[in-house]
Amino acid sequence: MTTLPPLPMTHPKLTSLARQKLPCSPTTTPRSQLIKEKDDIDHYLEVNFKGLSKEEVAAYRNSYKKSICVDMLRDGYHKSFTELFSLMEKWDALREAARVRSLLWLQRPLEEQPDKLDHFYHYLTRAEAAERKKYFEDVYNNLYALACYFNNSEDKWVRNHFYERCFEIAQLIKIDGGKKEAEAHAHMGLLFEEEGQLLAAAEHYEAFHQLTQGRIWKDETGRFLNLLACESLLRTYRLLSDKMLENKEYKQAIRILIKASEIAKEGNDKKMEREAYYYLGLAHLAAGEYETALTVLNSYSKISTDLDDDLSLGRAYEAIAKVLQSQGEMTEAIKYLEKVVKIARNNFQSLDVVRASTMLGDIYNKKGYYNKASECFQQAFDTTAELTNMPLMDETKVHYGIARAHQMMQSVKNYIECADLTSLDYLLSWKESRSNIAPDPITESRRSTMENLSKNSEHLEEELSGFPGDQKK
Known part of the structure; x- marks a missing residue:
């Protein structure tokens, strides 16, 4: 939820030297050629650069990825090295799996993306240093900065990894009244929602909603976190109800949509409340509860009229016409449908x-x-x-x-x-x-x-x- 300003990138000596020789050689280079290149480099260094240190020679010999790892170990960030090494292994495994399935290799090798390696080194080492001092809020901020950096379609799995790390750290932060924990629940809810695990997503969004009740916390755009929690819950409940209606589980769908309408009222947002009424009315219609459906949809129609929203009003009239048609009241259904046609024509x-x-x-x-x-x-x-x-x-x-x-x-x-x-x-x-x-x-x-x-x-x-x-x- 909090977007942090980018920190100035600082490179250790070995890493700085290694960056000067980018791009790195591809990993598919034949061994004989690698040996020849090594001998050529050794000879060049011996002739032209007298007195180079061992680290400087290593920077010219090793890949940039290896230099990053060596710097982490040399500076004592063993936990950061372990986490980075694990991510690099998964990165390679995903590319190999794509090759086996004859898919396009959307991800480039990590060796060819020094900026990403720099971000790994920069934020992981700072998170580890803060964790040693038990500054858990700083740990959270550094891990969340990594999650934001990798928030794109290509690296979404890396973002999810750091969302999970943020969630673990957020449980340890006790000085902010639970704001970081609420944000972490929101991130985990989004993670599970994108993966289609709606029940797990609903659990995290419910925790997010509960933690933000009565709070005036805002995100970086100035929106109240409690309103975001209500919107996220309503969206998840609606997706869950759609699946329940497909399986003809009408009572469960109506129960969860009633809960959604109560949350919408709490959010004090008429548009959100109106949407909740619409889907609840359709659920009652699917269950054959026509009178209840009409009552709910009339509430939806009234809010649309109050908001002077013609398009929403047309949708309300169409839904009401379906209910009347199901009841056999064709005369009334025709009246509403003719209103729908008129509104739709006026709004193109x-x-x-x-x-x-x-x-x-x-x-x-x-x-x-x-x-x-x-x-x-x-x-x-x-x-x-x-x-x-x-x-x-x-x-x-x-x-x-x-x-x-x-x-x-x-x-x-x-x-x-x-x-x-x-x-x-x-x-x-x-x-x-x-x-x-x-x-x-x-x-x-x-x-x-x-x-x-x-x-x-x-x-x-x-x-x-x-x-x-x-x-x-």
Whole structure:
């Protein structure tokens, strides 16, 4: 959590000399060539540099990595040498494993990265010196500086190693009220979250949250640590609930999301609280608890309205429409979905327009209002065409085609039921041309009158009250 200023790099005598002869020779150099190079160096040194010390000669002979290790041992930092040597062995093992699996070698050999070796020497030796004096806060700061330096995709495993070391040292720091321990729990939570071990991550984030309660500690960006703890816990709980819902463990998912909503309230952040309500409402919907889902989602909708967030409000209306559709209240569901389409169009959210229009088309199609269904599916298809999203365009095209086919089937059915010469002429003409069949004037005029009523919100309930599945009516 604390970013330390870079310390000035100082190099021991042997290391300074070794840096002057970088880059080092590759490790794959044949032995005969190495012997020849050694003899050449010895001869050159003998002729041109009289009186060189043994250390200076070693600096020209050895690799930079070896010089770093020798300096650590010579200066008495045996623990630092052991840790560095262990990391170098793991580094080589990872590269060898990549070679065996025929993967790209993303990591260069450590010998070719003197800056990283310098950081190892600089911070490890200072951490060891501070540990001897029991200045554990300084030990933590030096180890955390190494973790920050290696915080990149290539060296993330090195960062994790120092996160674990920081966590061990943080338990020994008693003079800061537990701030370093809280930060260490946050780092360990992130480590486990990235590795997909969500339960372990949640344990560390819970400890982080508990240690920061009632504290006004801030990170280097000025954000309160307690708010960061709440955000981290909510994120982890949501990921855990997603897995539980996939396994149909609805009660466990709802329980953990209720806990998340309580933590969000404690964080005193309306946006965070709103997100917690959204996922809790969806969990109740998945569990078939429709009334509870509506109550929770209405709370989510209210916060979105208070924050004047149209996009979030549209998401709330869409979720509420799903609940109403599951209850069979199609009239109300259509009202909410039409609001979603309007909000999405006003905010240029094309994907939301496609999704809501498709849901509307499905409702109308299932209930036999094929003209309205065709209009909704056509709206979705036209929007995907503007986006040039081919997979989505193909999907909406199928929906649109099915609705148009239902329209045609309805007209054919009406002509067959009429059983008169005019209807027979229409059917024969259609079979010859296979184009759009002319609608039955009597039936279609009645249907079109009913569908026109649906455009007027005053008569929407009247028109759709005959839906067989509408439990409310």
